[in-house]
């Protein structure tokens with residue numbers, strides 16, 4: 001972990017977090033509802049960028065600084081992990097996207113296609129760019145295969161137990177599989193296993209605390225993302 005790169009990542013995370021905040025505000029709506037473009041309290045138009053508080057009624061949009069802080073921490077860790085390697089761009093793109101997706105999933109239990117699907121070509125192009133620069137074309141092939149494998153695992157689980165894992169989770173798993181596959185099969189396996197372990201652990205704690213029953217559902221996306229992040233940070237090239 002390079003401390004200088006990590007510090008640069010923390011700094012880069014603040015403006016990136018502001019973009020994340022804008023996406024989270026607009027897309028934290030039920031799947032069939034239009035984008036949120038106005039203040040939920042007074043219906044005055046919300047700013048397109050820097051969606052921090054309503055200019056009309058003063059209502060704060062979400063916890064002040066939480067998304068900026070989360071994005072800064074994630075980018076700080078990823079900058080430190082990849083410090084100037086050609087694949088840093090791809091992983092930082094996915095890190096910031098992951099913060100947005102986790103926040104939206106926690107708030108409205110969905111992973112919008114409008115964020116997940118365009119991220120496939122962007123990630124593939126960024127990884128192809130890294131493969132060209134680093135002469136690691138084999139990694140690119142394994143990344144594509146990794147996306148198919150992890151997406152396939154989630155699809156199988158969804159078919160085996162309908163209602164558990166949703167379509168958004170399957171599409172997100174394919175995207176995470178691209179990144180984890182790029183880093184290697186052990187990293188992909190670790191990321192997938194960590195996602196399930198984190199989800200099971202938190203569910204058990206919530207059930208024990210009577211905040212959840214065995215029948216209730218919690219969003220899976222944030223655990224999938226956290227597992228992928230942990231495996232990425234731990235995985236050595």
Ligand SMILES: [Zn+2]
Nearest residue numbers: 039042054057
């Ligand atoms: Zn307002």
